[in-house]
Amino acid sequence: xxxxxxxxxxxxxxxxxxxxxxxxxxxxxxxxxxxxxxxxxxxxxxxxxxxxxxxxxxxxxxxxxxxxxxxxxxxxxxxxxxxxxxxxxxxxxxxxxxxxxxxxxxxxxxxxxxxxxxxxxxxxxxxxxxxxxxxxxxxxxxxxxxxxxxxxxxxxxxxxxxxxxxxxxxxxxxxxxxxxxxxxxxxxxxxxxxxxxxxxxxxxxxxxxxxxxxxxxxxxxxxxxxxxxxxxxxxxxxxxxxxxxxxxxxxxxxxxxxxxxxxxxxxxxxxxxxxxxxxxxxxxxxxxxxxxxxxxxxxxxxxxxxxxxxxxxxxxxxxxxxxxxxxxxxxxxxxxxxxxxxxxxxxxxxxxxxxxxxxxxxxxxxxxxxxxxxxxxxxxxxxxxxxxxxxxxxxxxxxxxxxxxxxxxxxxxxxxxxx
Ligand code: RNT
Ligand code: ZN
Numbered sequence: 139x140x141x142x143x144x145x146x147x148x149x150x151x152x153x154x155x156x157x158x159x160x161x162x163x164x165x166x167x168x169x170x171x172x173x174x175x176x177x178x179x180x181x182x183x184x185x186x187x188x189x190x191x192x193x194x195x196x197x198x199x200x201x202x203x204x205x206x207x208x209x210x211x212x213x214x215x216x217x218x219x220x221x222x223x224x225x226x227x228x229x230x231x232x233x234x235x236x237x238x239x240x241x242x243x244x245x246x247x248x249x250x251x252x253x254x255x256x257x258x259x260x261x262x263x264x265x266x267x268x269x270x271x272x273x274x275x276x277x278x279x280x281x282x283x284x285x286x287x288x289x290x291x292x293x294x295x296x297x298x299x300x301x302x303x304x305x306x307x308x309x310x311x312x313x314x315x316x317x318x319x320x321x322x323x324x325x326x327x328x329x330x331x332x333x334x335x336x337x338x339x340x341x342x343x344x345x346x347x348x349x350x351x352x353x354x355x356x357x358x359x360x361x362x363x364x365x366x367x368x369x370x371x372x373x374x375x376x377x378x379x380x381x382x383x384x385x386x387x388x389x390x391x392x393x394x395x396x397x398x399x400x401x402x403x404x405x406x407x408x409x410x411x412x413x414x415x416x417x418x419x420x421x422x423x424x425x426x427x428x429x430x431x432x433x434x435x436x437x438x439x440x441x442x443x444x445x446x447x448x449x450x451x452x453x454x455x456x457x458x459x460x461x462x463x464x465x466x467x468x469x470x471x472x473x474x475x476x477x478x479x480x481x482x483x484x485x486x487x488x489x490x491x492x493x494x495x496x497x498x499x500x501x502x503x504x505x506x507x508x509x510x511x512x513x514x515x516x517x518x519x520x521x522x523x524x525x526x527x528x529x530x531x532x533x534x535x536x537x538x539x540x541x542x543x544x545x546x547x548x549x550x551x552x553x554x555x556x557x
Pocket of ligand 2: 363
């Protein structure tokens with residue numbers, strides 16, 4: 139197969155509809171996408187040995203999961219080598235790395251507990267995003283953290299949030315890249331509550347106390363992530379969509395974060411992106427694949443993924459939307475899971491960049507809806523695969539069809555030795 143010829147033909151076809159594929163690839167190369175460390179070990183982390191809580195769940199028991207910081211970093215490095223484009227590292231507080239015999243609880247963690255991660259990121263020219271971990275911990279009281287009625291519990295988690303702001307600022311200073319710090323809690327009730335407002339008043343107050351920690355707004359970008367329900371938390375979620383949106387809207391510098399697994403199944407985050415972009419200078423996303431619920435399947439190159447990417451690209455918002463992947467499948471090879479998800483989102487962005495967006499908008503504004511429908515439909519069979527291959531080649535990573543063998547080899551040589 140002559141890949142160069144394929145690309146030349148594709149470039150010509152796209153250029154026929156006014157799309158510059160070379161410019162699209164150049165642009166995409168510099169857009170950071172955050173890769174979540176937690177796909178590598180089923181959201182276990184290093185600071186506890188209890189179960190995963192907070193209403194989220196990993197399913198499956200594929201062998202070879204990372205058990206130590208070294209293993210997780212080794213696996214992640216392997217996955218990163220198979221992904222085109224610019225990456226950022228996304229960490230959870232539960233991935234703190236303690237020295238021999240050392241331990242501090244989450245309200246006392248410090249930058250030094252993340253030094254190894256900083257070295258890992260710096261070696262690879264990556265910025266770092268951060269998440270306080272409000273789950274999988276014995277101080278989650280009756281399923282509640284920042285909205286708990288128990289003051290001691292709430293205080294502990296507020297201190298955790300403040301510690302994470304300090305660590306986020308340290309990441310930004312070390313890497314020279316702003317750190318997006320996302321606050322998500324699974325706080326809620328399994329059954330019908332008698333008080334829906336009280337937990338939200340406490341949640342708001344807790345968030346305000348966390349954000350009262352002094353920090354440089356250019357360096358740390360705090361976000362609040364909403365959710366509709368979780369497993370065991372089916373009846374009520376304190377951090378609902380209205381709650382987090384209103385909080386972000388009324389607290390300048392705080393961004394709303396939408397996870398596309400956190401809405402009712404017919405609600406589309408692709409439609410919510412432009413709605414928020416009308417009001418917020420910056421927003422954040424967790425990109426996942428919900429299958430009937432917030433199942434966090436691996437992101438694919440599917441319709442809604444493409445549609446979300448389109449909304450970011452055609453509204454010139456690549457610089458205003460912080461994009462992070464968030465899924466965890468424990469039933470398949472975890473390095474392949476990381477790789478497919480990251481590559482799918484890159485594909486979606488590249489496809490959006492290879493769309494004659496200005497021409498399509500013009501058709502819409504002139505009410506030429508027939509032509510718009512036909513053109514949008516016909517674009518679907520343009521030779522995008524050849525552009526994608528070329529992009530991978532230019533980024534120095536394997537094209538489709540060439541990387542899974544490497545993962546299988548790594549599985550045989552490295553992962554299968556972990557028992
Ligand atoms: C849970 C949220 C949250 C987590 C991560 C691990 O439903 O999506 O973002 O997935 O923080
Ligand atoms: Zn999420």
